[in-house]
Amino acid sequence: MERWKGLTLLVLLAGCGSARESGANFSYQQASALKAGGVGVGTMKDAKDPHWWRVDVKSEGVLSAKVGGIRDMDFVLSAFDADRRELMRVDETGVGGDERFIGLGVQPGTYYLVVANKNPTANNPTQEYRLETTFEPSRGRERRPNASALTAQPIEADGTVRGWYWPTRNLLSDDPQAQDEHWFSVDIQKPGLFLLNVDVSEVPKVDPILEVYDTNGYKLQTADSGGVGEGESLRNFGVRGPAKYLLRLRSKYAGAGNPDVPFDLMTELLPYQGRTEFEPNNQRADATPFELDSIQGTIAPAGDVDWYKVTISTDAKFLLRAEVGGVPGMELTLALKDAYGNDLVAVDDAGKEQPQVLTGWGVTKGDYYLVVAEKTGKKSDARDAYTLSKKVTPWQSGLEWEPNDSTATAQALKPGDSVDGYFAPKGDQDWYEFNLFQKATVELDLTGVINVTPTLTLFDQEYKELANASAANPGEPVQLTRELDRGTYDVRLKPADPAQNNVRDKYSFRVLVK
Numbered sequence: 361m362e363r364w365k366g367l368t369l370l371v372l373l374a375g376c377g378s379a380r381e382s383g384a385n386f387s388y389q390q391a392s393a394l395k396a397g398g399v400g401v402g403t404m405k406d407a408k409d410p411h412w413w414r415v416d417v418k419s420e421g422v423l424s425a426k427v428g429g430i431r432d433m434d435f436v437l438s439a440f441d442a443d444r445r446e447l448m449r450v451d452e453t454g455v456g457g458d459e460r461f462i463g464l465g466v467q468p469g470t471y472y473l474v475v476a477n478k479n480p481t482a483n484n485p486t487q488e489y490r491l492e493t494t495f496e497p498s499r500g501r502e503r504r505p506n507a508s509a510l511t512a513q514p515i516e517a518d519g520t521v522r523g524w525y526w527p528t529r530n531l532l533s534d535d536p537q538a539q540d541e542h543w544f545s546v547d548i549q550k551p552g553l554f555l556l557n558v559d560v561s562e563v564p565k566v567d568p569i570l571e572v573y574d575t576n577g578y579k580l581q582t583a584d585s586g587g588v589g590e591g592e593s594l595r596n597f598g599v600r601g602p603a604k605y606l607l608r609l610r611s612k613y614a615g616a617g618n619p620d621v622p623f624d625l626m627t628e629l630l631p632y633q634g635r636t637e638f639e640p641n642n643q644r645a646d647a648t649p650f651e652l653d654s655i656q657g658t659i660a661p662a663g664d665v666d667w668y669k670v671t672i673s674t675d676a677k678f679l680l681r682a683e684v685g686g687v688p689g690m691e692l693t694l695a696l697k698d699a700y701g702n703d704l705v706a707v708d709d710a711g712k713e714q715p716q717v718l719t720g721w722g723v724t725k726g727d728y729y730l731v732v733a734e735k736t737g738k739k740s741d742a743r744d745a746y747t748l749s750k751k752v753t754p755w756q757s758g759l760e761w762e763p764n765d766s767t768a769t770a771q772a773l774k775p776g777d778s779v780d781g782y783f784a785p786k787g788d789q790d791w792y793e794f795n796l797f798q799k800a801t802v803e804l805d806l807t808g809v810i811n812v813t814p815t816l817t818l819f820d821q822e823y824k825e826l827a828n829a830s831a832a833n834p835g836e837p838v839q840l841t842r843e844l845d846r847g848t849y850d851v852r853l854k855p856a857d858p859a860q861n862n863v864r865d866k867y868s869f870r871v872l873v874k
């Protein structure tokens with residue numbers, strides 16, 4: 361109730377303060393005076409003549425204006441600066457419609473508002489129009505015009521700015537089809553590594569697209585995950601300060617806007633601590649250094665790929681285990697690449713929302729890359745992060761050393777010794793080689809692991825198959841005994857079905873000489 365009283369009072373005050381046009385305000389020299397925040401009233405006696413209103417602004421702020429419809433008139437509303445440079449032009453409606461702009465950034469000085477009609481047959485000399493203006497502090501507000509990179513509005517790297525997707529078209533562009541755009545510049549003066557997060561709130565009817573550009577006009581990142589009436593988020597955008605970036609916000613669909621509900625663009629700058637990805641990291645050269653035990657990232661926009669660099673700095677043999685956790689609604693893939701970006705192994709064993717695990721991969725001094733992607737290339741989620749973890753442990757004899765998938769990479773094993781390894785990823789096979797210095801009865805023992813039906817195949821040194829044995833059921837062990845001459849032999853271990861794998865439990869394999 362109090363609120364309505366207040367509003368009524370405001371309307372009454374505005375009514376008292378309204379200015380009437382002179383009847384001859386057809387040029388800037390003859391412009392009628394209007395207070396910033398006041399209402400101008402006039403009639404379009406000759407529908408062809410534009411009405412100029414002069415607004416003398418006393419302090420910095422944002423000026424908005426709305427002109428009410430008159431039957432027959434097709435209004436165009438413009439704003440000019442003191443030198444009659446046109447700053448805004450809105451023409452969103454047809455005959456009888458309102459026109460408005462919101463949040464023109466102004467400094468102390470003179471501005472002009474121009475009410476024009478573009479319907480040549482309009483004839484309504486008596487009905488009054490109302491040109492209502494509002495003047496507000498500019499703090500936290502978008503200051504129009506900022507529809508191009510050149511006119512980008514400087515904003516804080518930590519803050520909120522409020523604006524409207526209105527008008528929908530940029531009538532001052534050379535391109536007659538140009539849509540309205542909102543450009544902001546973020547100037548990070550501090551040196552160091554930072555993460556920039558940007559959130560754009562949801563606005564009914566609008567599907568926003570948010571992009572990041574560098575000052576050379578090169579597009580670095582796009583956020584376009586949400587649909588109509590949804591917001592956008594940009595996460596973990598890596599900043600190497602000092603640096604300057606441009607944010608470009610626009611409505612995806614032509615003609616879609618909303619003069620009633622504003623957007624809030626929120627920016628957040630955090631010191632980079634190595635706990636998350638550093639976007640863009642979509643190629644080897646931009647890989648995020650992965651130094652801690654785990655790191656978080658998101659798949660956004662659709663088709664995002666995330667490269668992480670793992671550096672082994674010691675001259676020794678290690679085993680790398682890596683795991684990427686599940687994300688709602690997504691199936692992630694994990695790949696390991698060498699220092700040049702060549703594929704070493706791809707892990708794609710799990711299903712939707714399941715973790716992907718890379719087991720026991722042999723690494724030595726140098727750089728490796730772990731690459732996380734989403735399987736379909738069509739999904740995106742800036743809110744639910746995945747966690748990529750890794751473990752680098754010293755290799756020792758008795759442990760498998762991948763890759764060992766062929767005779768060329770068969771791992772040496774002494775009779776009497778055992779080796780532990782994984783049947784993973786899908787399609788894995790593990791080759792071992794042993795030497796017999798004299799004729800003997802040899803027993804090959806392979807323990808069982810859950811989900812895998814192991815098979816064991818013995819070859820001579822020409823890789824001719826000598827014997828083969830398979831477990832009866834998944835999880836069961838398998839054994840093979842043969843009398844063998846002196847010589848070199850190879851053994852191939854693999855699941856009966858290449859889809860079988862187990863990243864949790866190791867098998868143990870040994871060669872016994874009786």
Ligand SMILES: [Ca+2]
Pocket residue numbers: 637639657658659660664665666
């Ligand atoms: Ca990412």
Ligand SMILES: [Ca+2]
Pocket residue numbers: 639640641642664665666667
């Ligand atoms: Ca990426």
Ligand SMILES: [Ca+2]
Pocket residue numbers: 760762781782783784788789790
């Ligand atoms: Ca293996």
Ligand SMILES: [Ca+2]
Pocket residue numbers: 762763764765788789790791
């Ligand atoms: Ca293998």
